[in-house]
Amino acid sequence: MRVLGVIVEYNPFHNGHLYHLTKAKELINPDYVVAVMSGSFCQRGEPAIIDKFSRAEIALLNGVDVVLELPFIYAVQDAGGFARGAVWSLHNTGVVTDIVFGSESADLSFLQTIAEVMVRQPDPFPELMREELKKGHSFPNARKYALMKYFEITKAMEPKEVLKIEKSNDILGIEYIRSIMLLNSPIKPHVVRRVGAEDRDERFQGKFSSATAIRKCISNGEWDKISKALPTSSLRIISRELNEGRGPVFLQHMETMILSKLRLMDRSQLQRLHGFDEGLDKRFVDCAVKTTNLEDFFSCVKSKRFTLSKIRRLCLYALFDITGEFVERSNSLGPQYLRVLGFSSRGRELLSKMKRVSRVPIISLCSLYRKVLEQAMKKPERFQLDPQLFEQQLLYDIKATSLHALLFPKHSERIGDKDFKIPPIVIG
Amino acid sequence: MRVLGVIVEYNPFHNGHLYHLTKAKELINPDYVVAVMSGSFCQRGEPAIIDKFSRAEIALLNGVDVVLELPFIYAVQDAGGFARGAVWSLHNTGVVTDIVFGSESADLSFLQTIAEVMVRQPDPFPELMREELKKGHSFPNARKYALMKYFEITKAMEPKEVLKIEKSNDILGIEYIRSIMLLNSPIKPHVVRRVGAEDRDERFQGKFSSATAIRKCISNGEWDKISKALPTSSLRIISRELNEGRGPVFLQHMETMILSKLRLMDRSQLQRLHGFDEGLDKRFVDCAVKTTNLEDFFSCVKSKRFTLSKIRRLCLYALFDITGEFVERSNSLGPQYLRVLGFSSRGRELLSKMKRVSRVPIISLCSLYRKVLEQAMKKPERFQLDPQLFEQQLLYDIKATSLHALLFPKHSERIGDKDFKIPPIVIG
Numbered sequence: 067m068r069v070l071g072v073i074v075e076y077n078p079f080h081n082g083h084l085y086h087l088t089k090a091k092e093l094i095n096p097d098y099v100v101a102v103m104s105g106s107f108c109q110r111g112e113p114a115i116i117d118k119f120s121r122a123e124i125a126l127l128n129g130v131d132v133v134l135e136l137p138f139i140y141a142v143q144d145a146g147g148f149a150r151g152a153v154w155s156l157h158n159t160g161v162v163t164d165i166v167f168g169s170e171s172a173d174l175s176f177l178q179t180i181a182e183v184m185v186r187q188p189d190p191f192p193e194l195m196r197e198e199l200k201k202g203h204s205f206p207n208a209r210k211y212a213l214m215k216y217f218e219i220t221k222a223m224e225p226k227e228v229l230k231i232e233k234s235n236d237i238l239g240i241e242y243i244r245s246i247m248l249l250n251s252p253i254k255p256h257v258v259r260r261v262g263a264e265d266r267d268e269r270f271q272g273k274f275s276s277a278t279a280i281r282k283c284i285s286n287g288e289w290d291k292i293s294k295a296l297p298t299s300s301l302r303i304i305s306r307e308l309n310e311g312r313g314p315v316f317l318q319h320m321e322t323m324i325l326s327k328l329r330l331m332d333r334s335q336l337q338r339l340h341g342f343d344e345g346l347d348k349r350f351v352d353c354a355v356k357t358t359n360l361e362d363f364f365s366c367v368k369s370k371r372f373t374l375s376k377i378r379r380l381c382l383y384a385l386f387d388i389t390g391e392f393v394e395r396s397n398s399l400g401p402q403y404l405r406v407l408g409f410s411s412r413g414r415e416l417l418s419k420m421k422r423v424s425r426v427p428i429i430s431l432c433s434l435y436r437k438v439l440e441q442a443m444k445k446p447e448r449f450q451l452d453p454q455l456f457e458q459q460l461l462y463d464i465k466a467t468s469l470h471a472l473l474f475p476k477h478s479e480r481i482g483d484k485d486f487k488i489p490p491i492v493i494g
Numbered sequence: 495m496r497v498l499g500v501i502v503e504y505n506p507f508h509n510g511h512l513y514h515l516t517k518a519k520e521l522i523n524p525d526y527v528v529a530v531m532s533g534s535f536c537q538r539g540e541p542a543i544i545d546k547f548s549r550a551e552i553a554l555l556n557g558v559d560v561v562l563e564l565p566f567i568y569a570v571q572d573a574g575g576f577a578r579g580a581v582w583s584l585h586n587t588g589v590v591t592d593i594v595f596g597s598e599s600a601d602l603s604f605l606q607t608i609a610e611v612m613v614r615q616p617d618p619f620p621e622l623m624r625e626e627l628k629k630g631h632s633f634p635n636a637r638k639y640a641l642m643k644y645f646e647i648t649k650a651m652e653p654k655e656v657l658k659i660e661k662s663n664d665i666l667g668i669e670y671i672r673s674i675m676l677l678n679s680p681i682k683p684h685v686v687r688r689v690g691a692e693d694r695d696e697r698f699q700g701k702f703s704s705a706t707a708i709r710k711c712i713s714n715g716e717w718d719k720i721s722k723a724l725p726t727s728s729l730r731i732i733s734r735e736l737n738e739g740r741g742p743v744f745l746q747h748m749e750t751m752i753l754s755k756l757r758l759m760d761r762s763q764l765q766r767l768h769g770f771d772e773g774l775d776k777r778f779v780d781c782a783v784k785t786t787n788l789e790d791f792f793s794c795v796k797s798k799r800f801t802l803s804k805i806r807r808l809c810l811y812a813l814f815d816i817t818g819e820f821v822e823r824s825n826s827l828g829p830q831y832l833r834v835l836g837f838s839s840r841g842r843e844l845l846s847k848m849k850r851v852s853r854v855p856i857i858s859l860c861s862l863y864r865k866v867l868e869q870a871m872k873k874p875e876r877f878q879l880d881p882q883l884f885e886q887q888l889l890y891d892i893k894a895t896s897l898h899a900l901l902f903p904k905h906s907e908r909i910g911d912k913d914f915k916i917p918p919i920v921i922g
Contacts, residue, residue, distance in 0.1 A: 319750075322900055326751045329896040329910050330814060332889075355896055355910030386758060461760075468757040468783055472750055482757050482783030 069416065070096035071162035071253065072130070073152040073242065075104045075141075077114050077281070079124045079300040082168075082262050082274050087129055089258040090166035098416040100162055101130045102155045103407070104141040105463055106470035109148045111378025113320065113470050115281050116313040119488050120303050122407035126493040127299040131413035132420075133491075134159075135405040137459045138466045139396045142382050144205075145234075147397055149241030150248075154400040157251045160423035161416065164254045167242055170233035172259035177236065179223055180213060181243035191216045204371050206237065235260055270295070284314045311476020317378065319473040321360045324381045328354035328363075331384060339383045340393040344371065346380065385469075386462065395455055402456035403438070405429045405463065408491030426451065432485040435460055497844065498524035499590035499681065500558070501580040501670065503532040503569075505542050505709070507552045507728040510596075510690050510702050515557055517686040518594035526844040528590055529558045530583045531835070532569040533891055534898035537576045539806025541748065541898050543709055544741040547916050548731050550835035554921040555727040559841035560848075561919075562587075563833040565887045566894045567824045570810050573634075573662075575825055577669030578676075582828040585679040588851035589844060592682045595670055598661035600687035605664065607651055608641060609671035619644045632799050634665065663688055698723070712742045739904020745806065747901040749788045752809045756782035756791075759812060767811045768821040772799065774808065813897075814890065823883055830884035831866070833857045833891065836919030854879065860913040863888055 070090055076083060091099065103125065105118040114121060122133040140151020156162040169177065183191055194215045198208035210232075214225040231237055243255050262274020270279045270288075275295040283291045284304070293301055307313045328350055336347040346367070353366035367377050382388070403426050409417055421428055426449060427442035429435055439456055442449045468482030498518055504511060519527065531553065533546040542549060550561040568579020584590040597605065611619055622643045626636035638660075642653040659665055671683050690702020698707045698716075703723040711719045712732070721729055735741045756778055764775040774795070781794035795805050810816070831854050837845055849856055854877060855870035857863055867884055870877045896910030 322747075322751055323754045325908075326813075326897050326900055327755075329900065330893050358905050358908035385754075465758050469754050472754050472757065477786050480753075480786035 067098075067161070068094055068096045068163045069159075069161045070094045070099045071156035071159070071165045072099065072101045073136075073149070073156070073165070073167060073238075074101050074125070075108050075114070075277070076101075076121045076125055077104070077108050077277050078116065078121065078284075078296065078304055079128060080275065080277060080280055080296050082260070082276070084128055084297050085261055085274070086166075086168050086258060090256070091129070093166060093256055093258065094164045096164065098131045098161070098412060099129060100132045100134065100156065100159060100416070101125050102134045102136050102152045105135045105138055105407075106466040107138060107142050107382060109141060109143070109145075109379075110375045111142060111380075111382055112317045113315045113473055115284060115315055116304060116307040117315075117470060117484075118407060118467065119484070119491060120307050120312075123491045123493065124300045124303050126408050126410050126413070126491060127303075128297060130410070132409045132416055133407040135407050135463060137396075137401050137403075137405070138386075138462045139388070139392060139459055140401065142379050142388075143393065143397075144376065144379070145237050145241045146244075147393065149238055150245045150397055151401055153242055153245035153251070153253070154249060155404060157246075157249050157253060158401060158404060158425040159420050160425055161420050162253055164256060165242060165246070166256045166258055167239050168235045168260040169239045169257040170236050170260055171230045172257050173230075174255065174257050176223070176227060176230070177239045177257070178243055178255075180228070180231065181240045181247060183213065183216060184209075184240065184244050185247045188220075190219065202371055204373060204376075206373075281314070281316075284308075285316060311479045312471075312474045314475075315470065315473045318360065320381075320385070324360065324385055325354055325357075325363065327385050328381075336384060338389055339380075340388050340390045341376070341380050341383055346372070350380070350384065386465070392458060395452070396459065399452050399455055401426060402451055402459055403427050403429050403435075405432070405460070406490045408493065410492075411494045414492075425449070429460070430490055432460075432464065433487075495526075495589070496522055496524045496591045497587075497589045498522045498527045499584035499587070499593045500527065500529045501564075501577070501584070501593070501595060501666075502529050502553070503536050503542070503705070504529075504549045504553055505532070505536050505705050506544065506549065506712075506724065506732055507556060508703065508705060508708055508723050509725060510688070510704070512556055512725050513689055513702070514594075514596050514686060518684070519557070521594060521684055521686065522592045524592065526559045526589070526840060527557060528560045528562065528584065528587060528844070529553055530562045530564050530580050533563045533566055533835075534894040535566060535570050535810060537569060537571070537573075537807075538803045539570060539808075539810055540745045541743045541901055543712060543743055544732060544735040545743075545898060545912075546835060546895065547912070547919060548735050548740075551919045551921065552728045552731050554836050554838050554841070554919060555731075556725060558838070560837045560844055561835040563835050563891060565824075565829050565831075565833070566814075566890045567816070567820060567887055568829065570807050570816075571821065571825075572804065572807070573665050573669045574672075575821065577666055578673045578825055579829055581670055581673035581679070581681070582677060583832060585674075585677050585681060586829060586832060586853040587848050588853055589848050590681055592684060593670060593674070594684045594686055595667050596663045596688040597667045597685040598664050598688055599658045600685050601658075602683065602685050604651070604655060604658065605667045605685070606671055606683075608656070608659065609668045609675060611641065611644060612637075612668070612672050613675045616648075618647065630799060632801060634801075709742070709744075712736075713744060739907045740899075740902045742903075743898065743901040746788065748809075748813070752788065752813055753782055753785075753791065755813050756809070764812060766817055767808075768816050768818045769804070769808050769811055774800070778808070778812065814893070820886060823880070824887065827880050827883055829854060830879055830887050831855050831857050831863075833860070833888070834918045836921065838920075839922045842920075853877070857888070858918055860888070860892065861915075 125133050136152050194212035198211045213228045217223045217225045267276045268278050270291050280295050333347040333351050336342045349367045353363050357363040357366050427438045429438050464485045467485050471480050474480050553561050564580050622640035626639045641656045645651045645653045695704045696706050698719050708723050761775040761779050764770045777795045781791050785791040785794050855866045857866050892913045895913050899908050902908050
């Protein structure tokens, strides 16, 4: 049995995503497809444009058999933490045999060579890395320059090649491979070449536009463009959600929420949170009183050392009080459960197999999570769980979804705790 | 030298306030008038309709000589905590000789008799109080019934008379007298009869309308009515503030701020805060996910035991993380400073006298507060300060004002930390 795993955000699901899924299936010829998907917030530090339930629905309509929620605490981390949570989740299913990811370079051995350096940290790489960080580069840039110098010395690769990892999918790809290595997972990684626009490209590029460009079109109500870039089912469900007042959700809607939280926080409180090092606590506190809107706030905090995505993620850490300890425990112990957002009729078969072999318990009905945890704790030979972390990770998924609902345009749709009310989406 | 002290919110300053001030001056014939005024948030758990700086300006234009800010931690407490902070501030000036407050009953000896029972707690009053609370009454109601039973037994007063303390100014009046007694302050209390509408009366009553009614008219833009109920200078400055986009500010503007904060909080976090007893932590958490707007949230939490004002104040405690410990320390150690919001030319004379005799240091320029504290700490024979509490109280005033500014309609006016930028308002 071959089970294809994909790591996605589907924010929203577009033609590029469908292309990737089709190519991946052609490559693997899998019996089943499992997607692990960001929930209410995404890796760029933004709320998802529509809720996780309808994004799962779209994924199922487009050929995914089981949609799992990537826990919030991984979904809003940098590429390393995001990849770790996602790969670990697929590994935890016990059934996924292959991961296919999009890549600009589409050069697996190149990505593997780099991932190996990052995992094994052969001399003099750690020293080179420290040097580059000292120069004031952001972490991804420091890594890039350190790798170039490392390959200059070791000649294992043409140093210039390293420049290829400028692109976001390659950066993530390296992290996926690295996570597979760190977990000693039997899962095989594969790449398919990305088509169309780059993720960050805000320009509309027709059929293969980026999710960023599509979100922009949704914000502007340019439906002629949107309909060109999305599969019909995606267009239909997004339209349904927007008509019912459950979207579109934008970071902009969180402006006073974020600024008020930051204006009420002290540096000492920020310092307890994940990622507020290198003077970012002071920058955040100072900029929150100096500026009057999110855009100005981001410009005020930004420097070449910190990407905009990082700053947005830090805003979420402040809003949600994400401590360094929570992130570290999550990254070292891994996701404590598999939350099923939806499945197809084929997915139902796969889920019953997963229930026998998964490395963490499976949550289908969130309202029963205490029972799931209790029963899992009775099987210490199968599950190595941290019950406190289990609850903390899950409650953050639930809270994130309650907060996300507050951002809906229609007041009466802003009900919280939907995780306790909405059962998994079943298609077919 | 006689110095009249008044305790005010001026939210906004209206004809009833001017009447009270005039009557109080006729009664005392003071050399100077000092007002202690709520800052950015008021006792009913709402943001002030315009900022504290312009409200201080209006007070000065209408005959107050020095406006002091009632620290946030007292301004948003129940009648007892509010009165304690306000009376203690006036006491701390070292110059105030008389306090005049508005009263529905205008019967000082009646209010004093009741205040005395509350201070001295003669038998069997404490027992009666416990019994009434057990029956599920709110604190003010339990106190009312316990007092009635107490006077039935002791015959010190006609029990029915106690029913007079239904009215908000009398309730506050009793707390003012009680605070004077508790502080052993030489300040003499006086009453003047209130004219016009009751505080809670939302109906417009012409010249003497309540602040609540006037705020409602401002919300509706009924300027013909508003201009009838306000002195010209008040009308002029409110108009100026609104024209410049710094108001009107309503609780409604805090809707997603408050609901998002509550949706992200656990019961255990709420329990650490002031006032979340009697199951209110659970009610708040449950209602925050069940409801989709503030009004529904309030209805969801409300019961005969909890007044709407109390629930609104609790929302502020949640938003600002006001711990029980902070309130208790503030109530037992008192305000740690006198913050000058503004003064008239006569006020300047009084301030220089105050600087010699005040019981806590005077802050005129907020940006110099560290220096003020440092110098005060060098005089332990004069000031008994808790430096940590000093800083905590002041930082909350500053944060409250930074948050209040975020509620302004005009984006560019939403700058924070105005306390560090705006010097005291000087009139005349």
